[in-house]
Amino acid sequence: MKRILSAAIIAFSLMLSLPVLAQWSEQNHAERFEQLGPMLRSPNVYRTASGAPGHQYWQQKADHEIQVELNDENQSIKGWQKVTYYNNSPDPLKYLWIQLDQNERAKDSNTPKIAQSNINNRMNLRQLEGILWHDLDLGYKILSVKDLSGKDIPITIVKTMMRVDLPQPLMPGQKTEFTMDWTFNIHDRMSFIGGRPGYEYFEKDGNYLYTMAEWFPRMAVYSDFQGWQHKQFVGRGEFALTFGDYKVKITVPADHMVGSTGVLQNADKVLSATELDRWKAAQKTFDTPVVIRTQAEAEKLEKTKAKDKKTWEFHAENVRDFAWTSSRKFIWDAMAVKQGGNEVMAMSYYAKEANPLWGQYSTKVVAHTLKSYSSRTFDYPYPVAISVEATNGMEYPMICFNYGRPDADGTYSDAVKYGMISVIIHEVGHNYFPMIVNSDERQWSWMDEGLNTFMQFLAEQEWDRDYPSRRGPAHKIAPYMASEKSTLEPIMTNSENIIQFGPNAYAKPATALNILRETIMGRELFDFAYQEYATRWMFKHPTPDDFFRTMEDASGIDLDWFWRGWFYGTEPVDISLETVNWYKLDNRTPAEKKADQKKAFDKEETYISKEYNQKDIPQTVVEADPSTKDFYNSYNPFSVTPEDEKAYKDFMASLNPKEKELVNSGMNFYEMKFKNVGGLVMPLIIQFNYADGTSEVERIPAEIWRLNESGVSKVFAKKKEVKSIVLDPYRETADIDESNNTWPRQYAPSRFEMFKGGGRVRGASAGDNPMKKAASKK
Template sequence: MSNNSQSNHGNKFEQLGTLLSDPNIFRTASGAPGSMYWQQKADYVIHCELDEVNQRMKGSETITYTNNSPDPLSYLWIQLDENEHADDAENKRFNQSRLTERMSLEQLQGLVPTQNGYGVNIHKVTDGANKPLPYTINYTMMRIDLPTPLKPGAKFVLNIDWDYKISNRMVEGGRGGYEYFAGDDNYLYTIAQWFPRMAVYSDFQGWQNKQFTGRGEFALVFGDYKVHITVPADHIVGATGECQNYNQVLNATQLSRWKQAQNSQEPVEVVSLADAKEAMKTKSSSKKTWIYEAKNVRDFAFVSSRRLVWDALKVNEGIAGNQPMAMSYYGPEAYPLYRKYSTKVVAHTLKTYSKFSIPYPYPVAISVEAANGMEYPMICFNYGRADADGTYSEAVKYGMIGVIIHEVGHNFFPMIVNSDERQWTWMDEGLNTFLQFLTEQEWDKDFPSRRGPAHKIVDYMKLPKDQLEPIMTNSENIVQFGPNAYAKPATALNILRETVMGRKLFDYAFKEYANRWAFKHPTPADFFRTMEDASAVDLDWFWRGWFFGTEAVDISLENVTQYRMQGGSPKQTKQQQETAFKDDLNTITRQRNMEENMAFLVEKDTSLLDFYNKWDRFAVRPADEAGYQQFYQSLTPKEKDIMDGKISFYELQFKNNGGLVMPIILEWTYTDGSKELEHIPAYIWRLNEKEVYKVFAKQKEVASICIDPYRETADIEESNNAWPRQAQPSRFEIFKQQGQGVRGQSTESNPMKEAKNQNK
């Protein structure tokens, strides 16, 4: 990382060089796809059935795989994510566990090995002619050996029959599964990462067959899907893509409402709350098949339950060339929140993300309330339930809105700008959290965003180094996943936009990245290079510090020295000399001698006096005054201001205590009460990364100086940011301030409930 580790310069501003992959014919040095860029394609036809009685999913699929690479392939890799839940799953063995003095029964139960029968059962793997294909399963990956190498440009058809036991995701964790509602004896199924899916084969790493252990999400191939989903007849299904047979699966009233939603200015309940409550009372023994199609997507997921309200709204404006349907599916317990907010949040998210990246290209975007947060193309699962009396806390409200924005936003990153989540979590979570912050702030100027503002990453940045790792760290190797992969990159991008590059340059470059890599597979190097290529801003120092390092921002204003011309005229000069002369003589001994009325010898014996005792050494001579006036009249107005002492010079000394170089932002407060903001680029640290000096000329008298007044650089130690030094609030005072209540963090659990009870 350090080119010149023994020096105070020549490290932090060096170009990234070997830290980035070399450009080539597939990926250019500008960050754009190269002239020979390629990617694979996988098209799916799937028939599946949800067995609610036995809690099983079974299916058969046909995959048509197109080898667009220049390489012959002798085998294909398939992802089996459901094997994460298998009894002998690798992640169950390598995850650490500890015992404490106080443990719940549930915690102890989680330490006991189980035999639940989870994991994918592969029943058949054949080629297009139904000839068996040999395969090998390694945990969550399955290698299919081809009879002959698949040549560049060729297609291969394979068929897979499979089934698995659906897990209770509220107990087992993970992305997909069911949630059981004992009150009405019904299930909510969020079926995700559920079918054997093609792994990515790319120009930059070959097969991405890194195992799925629960954290690093996935890398997937784009393709077209046609999925037949058979479920109990009283279930409602929402899925990736567009339903092809609403006229067969909806009753006449629901179909009429669906058509009404195409032109409504407000969300329309296609399946009403009354419909859902009625369906919850009994269970149908018959089945229906919902048919969905999706073009150019990288995955497919769906929700199925009889206890769903479904509302829909067409997004008529704000997305160039598209008017998608924004929709929400939710149970009765989420109705007070989701009916009011969810679909409008979906629409707002699509519009805002489209403004900052690319116009949303898909026909649908769905938010499902499922007590968790996870994303797939055109559909996502979020939380947000009210209390039994219909009230909710402010924290739940804003948390729900935030998570809907976040998960819907994932349609852009990584569902369209298709980065490898298993390798670089920040490329989807960090970029998406940044856009989530911008979208939250456009929802409500007082939105209590948790991630994005620079000062909110400070507690993480100041942790001991053994608890930190660079953003450029593999998902499974991160200690504090949320701060590292979500908050820190989001903060870094916000600092880039607001402080380093400025909104205009940043927004143009970010849109360029999104457009270049929409429906393609970018790497971090492609992002870093594009942001510089489209803006003409050298950002290697920023990527090096924020993404490849663990240092923090702590810029200290060490010292301030004021210089001012005290006047240049002979009279002023003599006065200054007289003052200096007297100051030099004015010792403590002289003062005390005079206080004692000491009789000095030259006063008692006047014969000791001579010319110099009577000479006025500070008198102004006519020749001096004439010469000065001639000089003064030759000066420019600015030079006269300097000579007259109207301009003061302030020399500021800065120290980089944290190590992370950043711009220096100064707020000057003058004695007349006015303020001035001044930005010093980060390049000031180029020749000395540890300590720098800077002189400023000011026409006003300075009362105080503050570094980073708007807390935009994530400075971890604000006590050294001010001159003169200012007293900092103690821990007790800070606690009292927080206790007064922050928007989105209610001081009571549910003020709405309390108000409702008072009004009874």
């Protein structure tokens, strides 16, 4: 609707006052723009108000010497380890806490006890096994914990945690050393038990592929912000771990290939002469991976299982964990990657079942990930980055286990290809978050999963311009944010308490960071602040407070409203463009104004009764009796009088040049009213589509909602006439209802399909493999 603004307004003021919007809720000014303040920990000498480590920041250190032997006959390992623990805290410690993560699968584990279960009409064996929790002999057997003189140290095992009671308190600045002997049976991770570590058995050739993670008793974190982190491990919430140096000797069957955290120290003793030559060549190759053990060589070893053993020795410095993999099935390829002043070995280990997909892509994806992540954080500091095909996805320092196995004929769908590339990027990327920027995954899953998923999205887009990224773009999180309230929790929720874990811990924080980068802060400010956070906290233990504060400190932007809404709340984004009123300044002459008034009057006085009365009333009283007429029967209110002409001339003459220019500009004013239906405040991003076919986007900061969080009004002055308006045209705010984002409203029919009976068999694959179809035609 267009309205005319009287030119007389100009005589009083050149300012247009904004009308107050009707109240849309009982509480229009809640807490959405209040500072986080009391919700964050108070700054101190360990962590500053700026988000940086304080001048007295400290963290513990734990060095390890480990000897472990894999038994390929009965799928078990036994190990010995020496721990040197450094107390860098200001506190005396009477005892130490150690994580026994394998006990998650022990007989008395809480994991199956707290898992919900139910009986369906149809139950398969795997479902029943999950309920029965068969009497498997899993979990640690701690054989001894001794000091260096061989004297037993008292211990107390509490499910997945173990307390080591020291003979005397470990004082600040001191270190203590002790040894542990232990063993456990490795479980089939492809079974109902699942989990990250374990083995996969290949029935066709009778071989095993081992992914040895969370395999040794690991030191818990003692920190300035919570003391000991000894929350029980029940499966989802991952880990908080202490940095240290590792020297590890791994004894396996002689024909096994071992990949591991750290640098191989005895390649000349464990590799064949041919493999050693290829390994040396790979260290000088920067474009194409060198295959060190080929598929043909691996297939030969599958058939002739060695009885003797070899010991592989690896060293790793300043890592928070250590993992390894072993199998005679492995193909191994590697290439060098330049990272700053370092050369990193990007490598892949995979069985023949993963080819040709893995041989073509894996190591190149590892190299790309290092380059992409390093450009936005810090140069990758470790000498090795490994990707292992193991039908799962999990990360450890310098090594990760990924999926992506083609069909038996070597063909694969694009879903398998891109799924493999994405998981490799994601798991290799975890080297940065949390392996180096060492957040507490047990408490805040989003600090590693969310930040890493955001970085994964950026790396995916750099890999392929049309990459089908699942997480990152704002509109893809809208269905989750529109979920039933009963299924939603804030991002700042412990991982074990989250119903929709993937969207909450991975997708929503990744989307939030992408919105910050693209819409709220802009790429330059965001990238600077994000890199500042990464470099401040590399090889340290950050908390959410440190991240929030650093992002504001380095950018100069107050983001408390954003953290409140996206990380501490569950409200969705749904901003409705309620009304648009169109105004123009009135610069018409008296004749033009009267003519327009006549048209408006005639339109107002045109109605059906009047039309019918032309026939049904032959003569009115006034028509029949001239004496009933007076002045008004001949008066024309739409005629232009000399007084009208003089008033117009006098007004125009009173205007100064600037006022006259504005009156004659033909400017259009659009008064727009917005309603905050969803509750989460966001910027207003408005696209004006003009009658001449051009368009323009205006961006209004979220702070427009400060005084009324339920609804706001804004007037836009435009030289051109607006044909239509679109709110959030690039889908960058995660608005859950786009039907109320246009003016005039645009409606599209919902489609339904008519079909003739039948359907595919229940459980049949709905996927597509065009590669297989193309191959079948050849």
